[in-house]
Amino acid sequence: NAGVTQTPKFQVLKTGQSMTLQCAQDMNHEYMSWYRQDPGMGLRLIHYSVGAGITDQGEVPNGYNVSRSTTEDFPLRLLSAAPSQTSVYFCASSYRGTGLAKNIQYFGAGTRLSVL
Amino acid sequence: GQQVMQIPQYQHVQEGEDFTTYCNSSTTLSNIQWYKQRPGGHPVFLIQLVKSGEVKKQKRLTFQFGEAKKNSSLHITATQTTDVGTYFCAGRNTGFQKLVFGTGTRLLVSP
Numbered sequence: 066n067a068g069v070t071q072t073p074k075f076q077v078l079k080t081g082q083s084m085t086l087q088c089a090q091d092m093n094h095e096y097m098s099w100y101r102q103d104p105g106m107g108l109r110l111i112h113y114s115v116g117a118g119i120t121d122q123g124e125v126p127n128g129y130n131v132s133r134s135t136t137e138d139f140p141l142r143l144l145s146a147a148p149s150q151t152s153v154y155f156c157a158s159s160y161r162g163t164g165l166a167k168n169i170q171y172f173g174a175g176t177r178l179s180v181l
Numbered sequence: 182g183q184q185v186m187q188i189p190q191y192q193h194v195q196e197g198e199d200f201t202t203y204c205n206s207s208t209t210l211s212n213i214q215w216y217k218q219r220p221g222g223h224p225v226f227l228i229q230l231v232k233s234g235e236v237k238k239q240k241r242l243t244f245q246f247g248e249a250k251k252n253s254s255l256h257i258t259a260t261q262t263t264d265v266g267t268y269f270c271a272g273r274n275t276g277f278q279k280l281v282f283g284t285g286t287r288l289l290v291s292p
Contacts, residue, residue: 096278098280100282105190105284107187107282107283107284107285108224108269108271108285110279110280110281110282113279113280115278121279123279124182124281155223155224157224159280168212168214168229168273168280169214169226170214170216170224170280171226172223172224172225173223175223
């Protein structure tokens with residue numbers, strides 16, 4: 066199993082450009098989420114999904130869109146990039162069923178985004 | 182909204198010293214998890230606590246969940262250079278589904 070795969074690993078954008086950060090998991094996890102990590106700010110939840118076709122906002126959703134058409138994929142879209150969106154983005158997934166593995170978040174390696 | 186704070190934000194210790202980080206939630210939690218993130222890496226799950234007052238140990242690491250299920254702590258005995266990283270707690274509100282992470286404690290261990 067590959068686990069959680071994020072692409073690209075690095076990206077530089079100009080202000081106003083749009084792009085999609087890709088996230089895919091092969092563990093058949095129902096729950097997926099996107100976080101951004103800024104120095105001294107910890108991990109802040111952007112959007113999350115409890116299953117295909119269901120998404121909801123986290124703490125900092127403005128400027129980002131998500132969709133969940135399949136269990137495996139959860140892309141994050143930046144519609145018009147701003148310098149304030151310079152950050153490291155992590156995608157995570159977890160199993161919502163029963164047992165010891167329930168709710169453990171598995172993270173991707175991250176995408177380092179710079180907006181100039 | 183739910184807020185999860187951690188203290189201290191940063192701690193620098195000499196190898197062999199003990200270390201403790203504290204996690205406090207503004208709301209009651211259904212469970213709490215702890216993660217470790219090495220420099221340049223991604224968060225990795227350490228443990229999950231579910232019961233009020235629960236204490237779990239992993240070798241030199243001791244985790245506690247408060248009686249009111251609003252706070253937690255991680256204690257490392259006799260730190261080693263391999264303990265370097267940022268430690269995050271993360272919790273879910275009772276009845277809610279989203280997982281909210283704490284602000285993290287960055288640990289630096291000097292040999």
